[in-house]
Amino acid sequence: MQEPRKNDSGEEPRFSTKKKFGIIAYLGAAGPGLIAANAGNDAGGVITYASAGSQFAYKTLFFMLLVTVGLVVVQEMSARLGTFSGKGLASLIREQFSIRLTFLAIVALVVTNLGLVVSEFAGIGASLELFGVSRYISVPIAAVGVWSLVLLGSYRYAERIFLFMSLAFLAYPIAAFLSHPKFGQIATNLVIPHFVLSKNYIYLAVALIGTTISPYMQLYAASGVVDRGVSPDDYPLERFDAVGGAIFANIISMFMIIATAAAIGGSGPLTSASQAARALRPVAGAADIYIFAAGLFGASALAAAVVPLSTSYAIAEAAGFERSVSRSFKDAPVFLGIFTVQIAIGAAVALVPGSLIKLLVFSQVLQGLVTPVILVFILKLANKRSILGDAANGRIFRGVATATVVGVSSLSLVLMGQTVLGWFHIGG
Template identity: 30%
Template sequence: MQTLTERTQSRLSAVLSGEARGWRSRLLFAGPAIVASVAYMDPGNYATNIQAGAGYGYRLLWVVLLANLIAMLFQALSARLGIVTGRNLAEVSRDHLPCPLIWVMWVISEVAAMATDLAEFLGGAIGLSLLVGLPLMAGMVITAIATYAILIFEGRGFRPMELIIGAMVGVIGLCYLAEVLIAPVDWVAAGSGVMTPSLPDNAALTIAVGIIGATVMPHAIYLHSGLTQSRAVVRGDADRRTLLRYSNIEVVVALAVAGMVNMAMVMMAASAFHQGHANVAEIETAYHTLTPLLGAAAAGIFLTSLIASGVSSSVVGTMAGQMIMQGFLHFRVPIWLRRLVTMVPAFAVIAAGVNATDALVMSQVVLSIALPVPMLALLYFSSRRDVMGDFRIGPVLRALATIGACAVLSLNFVLLADFFGVPIPGLK
């Protein structure tokens, strides 16, 4: 497990003891939620948000808001587990669950990590190939090199990696700020879409299911608990409460930014495509359609955000995969080998001639199958006194988390049923 530098650890301890104050000192606690927030702005979200905006204008923005609130709750619980126990979710599972179940959880989580990386890796490659006119395979090679180059910084501790990922999150956010300024957004309709829940037809329900059902990413749950463990020397429950307070603030801010980026994606698609191009559903089609509608600058900004999303989320996915393996098996592999293992499926899929967008959809199906493992494990351990002590979640928070888990898992079931052709009454 990587650590913070001694200097940063010392400054964190000074803040916890009350020796250091001010907003600059509090920024030392920022990082874990920012890294985890990349999972909510990955290329897998692009197609769904584009479909929502193109097909239904601003009317599904409320779904994005609801999905973001559920994400905030579970990322806060993940951070809470790491802060209180000093262990990540995979390690806690290994310590408290039967060995056969641990092996099953590890296998499912490894498959999910590969599916996650497939979507993110392909997203960055698609953006590169469209931006500079490269073949998709060449874009994948460049994405692989860029991802590995960033991963090298992990050896220097958490902070350099958090700063790099934070910069990429900033790039994505600025790109979509520019997009909503370029696109003629109907802000009154957007406000109404956020505040007024509606599902115009069954197809809208399917898209809403896609937005919510793929909200909480398995690797983000594992990773966040690991990024918050042992970040500062904790001398007692008072320090833990302080860390939890700072962590909860960071989760709200980071996930709020991620939510606004997703809303901006929907608003851009609604503004550009809803009138006259409502059938736009693929990333490539969106790019080619944007150029004549909003100009080359808007199309270029769109691809820049996609590349930053693909590269940063691929880095985060590899970090999560490393943490999952180390937590479940107490075994660590060199980062180059981990990177190689997770990117081979992406190269194999494209070499086999599979459509890139279809591959993205398939990866989301795999993630839907894997999601119950970390989500239910997190809810289970967060509620146990022998694991969390006085910091176990209370009845109200437990009820909200249970409702959120049931909602997300039910919608994931609907997604899977729809993908495999199982009829769902009222959906079709």
């Protein structure tokens, strides 16, 4: 049997399921994969999925099945790289590729993720305002809570809290059923493609991919596996976590689409998650708006921790600094310092009066640029037997992964191009 390898920090793996059996082992495996995928259903994701339901009702459900396949492939490769190499993606990229290219990718990722952190705290404020709590109270408290969770605990403690926060996503299936959906139409749209040949549909389809497959998710998935100390012997369970987490997260995404489709399908695009929640009231009643708001809070709070953590992992790994949630500030000052700065900036900007749309749009454009780069890195790394040995991509999986990366990257670039052209009022 293969000896467990040490991780980036020189530690022996802390995670093991060798003495667990059956369903207990699989429940124990839930961790980085599930957390990373669920974090993708953040405030921006809620807006996108709700807007899909409000504009095109159930017609994007089959497309979401295709997106699910892409997310499964990408997340599985990320988790496999972390497990068998004992290193995060940024470390592997630094070792295997040009330092200049790595630096540019990391800088773009930092700017993109900082914009996302702002949106997560804005989502926290918007969700609790639906309960009558001012964002000037909720956002600072949430910022201190997220900071304390990471700075004062261990990785295992933080992971348990992240998993507990993921329970908030169960609010969306409840909201969907309370909206009295048409199950026949749902089934038909899931099985049979219902693509709409319009600019708005294409734009939304690209946005669905962008919000579902985000670079920070892959970075966190690989780094979380390393920080957790998963050994190659335990990879079957870690693969279950990565694949199962991706599937669960996208099922939740579909329920968001179904909830708004049943309540306000055909009413046009939405501009905020709180608008989506309020729009449900006439059809589903007061209970649904609070359930939707609770889901938004959980989604935003989880992503408010995961997004800045992925940035901290990336920078610390690329620069060769100590990085682990289990370390103290004294032992990992760069890693935890970067996390602290992001939380402070994100919460502060989220409290600034006025619209944050320009900042969020700019971060979305950068994400459209970063996503193809990160996905190509992941594919090339996962194909290398010098890194993964027998765990490298096989011929069939390599073909599926290549098609996925090419498809997702192309659509990400389309979204970036559409957004930039929109700034100059071209093609609109």
